[in-house]
Amino acid sequence: MDIKKEIDNYNASEIEYLEGLEGVRKRPAMYIGSTNVYGLHHLVWEIVDNAVDESLNGFGNKITVIIRNDGSITVQDEGRGIPVDIHKKTKMPAVQLIFTTLHSGGKFNEQAYKSSAGLHGVGSAVTNALSLFCDVTVYKNGNINHIRFENGGKLKTPLEILGKTLKHGTTVTFKPDPKIFSTVEFKWDMIYNHLQESAFLLKKVRFILKDERTNNEAEFYYENGLKEYIETLNQSKLTLGPVIDFNDVVGQISIELAFQYCLNEYNETIYSYVNNVRTRDGGTHESGFKTGITKAVNDFAETNSLLRGKAKLEGSDIREGLTAIISLRMPESILEFEGQTKGKLGTQQALSAVSNLIYTKFTYYLNENKEFAVSLIKKCIDSQNARLAARKAKEEVRNKKKKETIILSDKLTPAQSKDYELNELFIVEGDSAGGSAKKGRNPKYQAILPLRGKPLNTDSITLDKLLKNEEIATIINTIGAGYGQNFDVKNAHYGKIIIMTDADTDGAHIQILLLTFFYHYMRPLITAGKVYVAVPPLYRVYKGTGKDFTYQYAWNDEDLAKAKEKIGRGYLVNRYKGLGEMNPAQLKESTMDPSHRLLLKVGIDDPLSVDKEIAILMGKDTLLRKKWVEENINFNQEDKFMKEVFK
Numbered sequence: 306m307d308i309k310k311e312i313d314n315y316n317a318s319e320i321e322y323l324e325g326l327e328g329v330r331k332r333p334a335m336y337i338g339s340t341n342v343y344g345l346h347h348l349v350w351e352i353v354d355n356a357v358d359e360s361l362n363g364f365g366n367k368i369t370v371i372i373r374n375d376g377s378i379t380v381q382d383e384g385r386g387i388p389v390d391i392h393k394k395t396k397m398p399a400v401q402l403i404f405t406t407l408h409s410g411g412k413f414n415e416q417a418y419k420s421s422a423g424l425h426g427v428g429s430a431v432t433n434a435l436s437l438f439c440d441v442t443v444y445k446n447g448n449i450n451h452i453r454f455e456n457g458g459k460l461k462t463p464l465e466i467l468g469k470t471l472k473h474g475t476t477v478t479f480k481p482d483p484k485i486f487s488t489v490e491f492k493w494d495m496i497y498n499h500l501q502e503s504a505f506l507l508k509k510v511r512f513i514l515k516d517e518r519t520n521n522e523a524e525f526y527y528e529n530g531l532k533e534y535i536e537t538l539n540q541s542k543l544t545l546g547p548v549i550d551f552n553d554v555v556g557q558i559s560i561e562l563a564f565q566y567c568l569n570e571y572n573e574t575i576y577s578y579v580n581n582v583r584t585r586d587g588g589t590h591e592s593g594f595k596t597g598i599t600k601a602v603n604d605f606a607e608t609n610s611l612l613r614g615k616a617k618l619e620g621s622d623i624r625e626g627l628t629a630i631i632s633l634r635m636p637e638s639i640l641e642f643e644g645q646t647k648g649k650l651g652t653q654q655a656l657s658a659v660s661n662l663i664y665t666k667f668t669y670y671l672n673e674n675k676e677f678a679v680s681l682i683k684k685c686i687d688s689q690n691a692r693l694a695a696r697k698a699k700e701e702v703r704n705k706k707k708k709e710t711i712i713l714s715d716k717l718t719p720a721q722s723k724d725y726e727l728n729e730l731f732i733v734e735g736d737s738a739g740g741s742a743k744k745g746r747n748p749k750y751q752a753i754l755p756l757r758g759k760p761l762n763t764d765s766i767t768l769d770k771l772l773k774n775e776e777i778a779t780i781i782n783t784i785g786a787g788y789g790q791n792f793d794v795k796n797a798h799y800g801k802i803i804i805m806t807d808a809d810t811d812g813a814h815i816q817i818l819l820l821t822f823f824y825h826y827m828r829p830l831i832t833a834g835k836v837y838v839a840v841p842p843l844y845r846v847y848k849g850t851g852k853d854f855t856y857q858y859a860w861n862d863e864d865l866a867k868a869k870e871k872i873g874r875g876y877l878v879n880r881y882k883g884l885g886e887m888n889p890a891q892l893k894e895s896t897m898d899p900s901h902r903l904l905l906k907v908g909i910d911d912p913l914s915v916d917k918e919i920a921i922l923m924g925k926d927t928l929l930r931k932k933w934v935e936e937n938i939n940f941n942q943e944d945k946f947m948k949e950v951f952k
């Protein structure tokens with residue numbers, strides 16, 4: 306495609322140069338979600354995704370990321386190089402437009418495939434706007450072309466030719482602005498996981514990560530992509546049969562999928578992607594996959610008389626212990642996203658395309674691999690039996706309950722309201738804090754469940770033991786929606802489950818145990834965004850007595866400095882070492898009241914980090930666990946488990 310022609314079609318009135326970038330600096334969260342550690346890395350993804358799109362379109366098969374010592378980061382590809390031609394109306398080089406305007410999305414190319422982030426959507430301009438500098442070198446047309454922006458995207462060095470080259474590709478180095486972000490420290494683990502995920506989705510492309518701060522290096526290259534993705538996700542699990550992978554092109558949609566069954570695992574783990582972007586909330590492709598696999602397995606069981614008069618298998622019987630990745634590519638013209646966060650594929654064609662693919666190919670596979678097929682059906686029947694038995698047990702309990710009065714737990718102080726969605730359950734470490742929480746709660750919708758003592762010896766706990774623990778049993782009863790295979794998030798008695806512990810190592814251990822428990826036995830609670838960790842303040846700065854008494858809470862050292870300034874000369878500081886040191890009124894206003902409290906929402910954001918971390922946390926290696934807690938649980942910052950901060 307001729308870039309010049311394309312740019313000529315541009316409506317000049319639509320182009321807002323630096324004004325646009327100032328808007329980004331005023332409201333960064335609108336463009337990158339937040340200004341915390343996730344927002345910071347969002348800048349990196351924006352740039353990397355452009356390089357990924359270029360190789361997705363067939364140009365370049367190596368992408369390098371280098372974390373620099375000076376706080377900057379470099380992303381390099383071997384593609385065609387960003388166009389440098391002059392745009393007639395504005396007399397600007399295309400590369401300059403791309404880095405300084407917010408309306409360039411889609412205008413610069415019409416490639417078949419384009420991630421929703423997009424080859425030159427607004428991403429590069431946003432990254433530029435939020436950086437102290439952004440330095441771009443384009444190897445193209447035999448020239449080394451260079452342009453540099455500083456101070457939030459202002460042109461510093463106009464496009465120049467530095468010399469001749471035989472190479473082609475793009476190198477971008479930028480340094481995020483600490484005035485915008487709460488942290489500007491790049492996290493090796495986050496970038497490592499993102500690149501590994503990209504490498505799984507983009508097979509046969511080499512990804513290299515270097516960290517000049519530590520001299521760490523990593524390289525990802527996968528011949529088969531999704532197959533290796535599943536192998537990595539299942540590496541510490543007991544599996545049934547091999548990884549099975551299928552792919553096909555149906556009309557304008559290209560489909561790749563891979564899956565494998567695990568034993569001793571209740572959960573289904575399905576990750577789906579469209580044009581390399583995760584579709585967190587599933588959509589038509591996931592529905593198609595579920596429909597197709599259910600029908601394939603049921604038909605096979607029926608044809609081979611394996612159900613022996615039993616009812617048909619339900620989808621959930623067939624998906625217990627299943628790990629699957631679905632990756633679709635489609636042109637923008639048929640791409641439709643739904644839902645509040647646009648994380649759900651709406652494209653109707655994808656449903657029948659995926660459903661037919663998995664149905665046809667898996668049916669064939671089952672017939673070709675009878676031994677595997679029979680053990681799979683056995684496993685599904687086991688799940689079905691467990692599901693039916695649990696339902697029966699539940700009904701019996703329900704009938705009993707009608708006669709007797711329900712005694713939930715003498716430990717629980719319930720909420721008065723029956724509006725489950727609005728109700729909040731505080732799981733509180735320790736009886737004394739539990740007492741304060743009871744007095745400080747809003748009795749209408751806040752319930753308190755104190756954990757007596759430490760719930761478990763954190764040094765030698767396995768999942769089975771965790772489940773048998775009395776405190777955990779109380780939690781299961783209190784939430785009221787079952788656990789494991791029979792957990793049904795629709796029945797949860799609370800819209801928010803809030804873990805409230807001291808800000809110390811013991812507190813961290815309790816958080817980990819509870820989160821691990823929820824992750825394994827009530828995962829939909831986490832994916833539905835109902836699990837939170839309360840962050841109590843570390844300090845209270847105060848002055849005066851009687852009606853002159855003033856005070857302010859502080860959650861970290863930065864807050865503390867601000868609070869001292871605000872309270873002024875003669876201030877005194879309380880340092881809270883635990884929840885127990887706050888009186889009910891203080892606990893209420895600082896940690897429980899929605900208008901002041903700080904809650905971290907627990908999310909499973911990163912498919913590749915969770916299992917690894919849970920393996921460490923639940924493993925036998927106590928030293929490794931201790932190290933993990935010390936490195937990852939920092940009460941002054943969001944940690945890896947935490948997705949968003951709500952104030």
Ligand code: TSJ
Binds near residue numbers: 381382387413477
């Ligand atoms: F995000 C970014 F702009 F900073 C960036 C873009 C960063 C990196 C590391 C690479 C890239 C990038 C862009 N790599 N390759 C491209 N390709 C184009 O911009 C391109 C090249 C040729 C044509 C054409 O039609 O001839 C069109 C485009 C959009």
